[in-house]
Amino acid sequence: MRIDRTLVERCYGQAKGERWRAPKDRFARALETSAEHAFAGRSPQARELERYLTSLHLEDLALACACAAGDDAAWEHFVLTRRPVLYRAADALDATGGSRDLADALYGELFGLRGSDGDRQSLFRYFHGRSSLTTWLRAVLAQRYLDRLRASQRSEPLPDEESASALRASSETIEPERERYLQLIRAAMKRATADLPARDRLRLACYYAQELTLAQTGKVLCEHEATVSRGLARTRATIRKTLERDLRTAGLTDDEIVRCFECVSEDAGPLSVHDMLDTGTKDSARKKTVPDRSA
C-alpha cells in the first residue's frame, strides 16, 4: 500500500520525527505496514486512510523507527523511559524478579539481530503504532513470559500412577446417578455458553477463567466495572434459564434438576488454570467459590 508523500510528511511532523532523526523512508514503510494490517488488504479511501494514520501513536512510531535505525539518542531515550516500565511489568508477572531476564533479553531483539543476508531485523518492525509503545512492550513481555511458562509446563513430569493423589482419585466411589446428573448439566452448560455472544463469553472468561477483577475485566472490554457486573449477572441469568430448559428437555423432573445443581455444588470440580500451573500445591488447591473481586 502506497501512502501519499504529503500525508507521510504530515504524519512525520505530527510524530516530531526530527527529534530522533527517524529515517523518513523507514517511517513511511512503518505507516504502510500499519495500514496494510489495519485494512487487511482492502484499499481505503484517502480520508479514511488519513484518519487512521493520524490516529496512530505517531510519536512512539517515530521513536521505534529511530531505534530500529540505531539512533543513539533515540535508544538512550527509549532505554531510560521504557526500562522502568518493563521492569515493573516483569515484576508484576513474577514478583520474585524471575522475569527481569526476559525484559533484559528484549533489548537485543529490539536492537535487531543480523540475518543471513546481513540485514538487521529489529523487533520494532512489529510495532505499528496502534497502541502506545509501552503497552506493546508489555504485551511482548507478557507473551514471552507465558511462552516460557508453557514450555516449563511441557517439561513437567506426569504424576506417578502410584502416587498418593492417583490412588486417592481411583479410590473415590462415584454415585452412578450423580455422575449422570453431572454429565447432563455440564453438557448443557457447554451448549449454553457456546450460544452466547462473543463479548459475553469473553467477559465470562476474563472473570471466571482468568479470575480478573471487575475493573480488570472492564479494562479489557473497555467497560465500566459496573457494566461488567451487570453484564455478568445478566449472562448468568440467561445461562440459568437455558440450563433449566435444556435439562427439562432432556426429560428431567424439577426434583432431578434440583439434584443436578446439588451435584455441582458437592463436586469439588477441576482445578483452575492457575492451580494447574502450580503443581506444588495441586492436591490442596481445590477450586473454591470465586471471592468478590470488585476491587
Add this chain to the structure above:
Amino acid sequence: MANSRERDESIERLLRQSLNDSQRAGATDECLDAEVVAAMIDGGLPGPALAAAQSHVADCARCQSLIGAMARIDSGAPVETVRRVHGWLTWAVPLAAAAAGVAVWVAVPHRNDVPAPQTIEVRRRAEEQNVPVAAPPVPAETFSDAKSKKDEELASQLRRETKQSADAALSAPAENAPAARSVNERGPARLNATLAEAAGLDILSPDPMVRWRIAGSTVQRSTDGGVRWELQPTGAPAELTAGAAPSASTVWIVGRAGVVLLSTDGRTWRRVPFPEITDLSGVRARDARSVSVMAADGRSFSTTDAGATWVPRPLQDF
C-alpha cells in the same frame, strides 16, 4: 436445592469448570500477536477488528492468558507464577544463605586491599576547557590512613554540599532512577553501554547468573543468579552508590567522595584514581577501559583509558 442463590453459585462453579475445560490451549494461526493485543487494550482496533479479536479470545485459552497477564500488569497486580518451593525449603534456603553470609563475614579479614591516594589532589573544574584531567597516582596506602587534615575538611565540605542532591538522586522514583542494568549478550556494544548505566544497588551482568550488590561500602557477588552471595573485600573508604557490569567479569562501582572501583575478573577490586572528591551517583560502563560516571551535582566524567585520564563534561540531557 430450592435456594436461588445456591443455584447461582452452582452456575458460577460450572462456568469456571466449563470455561477452563473447553478452551483450546495451543497456538493457532488465528491467535492474536502482541501488537493486536496491545491495540485491543489501548482501544486501537476498529469495530470489526475488535469484534473479531474478542470472538477469538472468548474461546482461546492462550490468548485469554495473554489478555489476563496484560490486565494484571496494567493494574500492578502480580500474576501467579510457577513456584517449586517445597516445605522446609521455604525457610531453609534463606536461613542457609544468611548463615553463609555470616560465615564469610567472619572468615574474611577486613583489610583494605585496595590502595588509595595518599593525598588527594582536588583539581579545579575543567569543563570549560573540556580537556583531560590526569588522575592522581594511587599509592599503596589506605584512604583513611593517608588523608591529610586539609583533605578531610575539604571532603567533608564537599559531602555536605552534595549530600542533598545525592540523596535526592538516590531516592528518586523508578522512572527517574533506573534500576540496575543488564542486557542480553546479543546486544551491540553501544546498547551494552547504555544498559550498563546504573543508579540502583543491584548490579546485573549480561550473564543472568552473575550479579553483584552493594550494601553500604561492601560488595557482594553471586554466581548462581542471586541464591548465594559472597562478600568481596574492596577496601572502599566510603559508601558505594551505583555500579555497572558491561560483562560478567568487568564491573565498575562508584561511591561517595570520588570513589571509583573496578574489577576485571569479577572477584578482586582496585581503586581507580579520580580527580575530584565529589559524590558519585551513577555510572555507565562500556568495557574495562571506557566508563562515564555521574556526579551528584550533575556533572559527568568519562574515561577511555581505565581511569588514567578523565574528561569532565556537563551531564547529558536524556
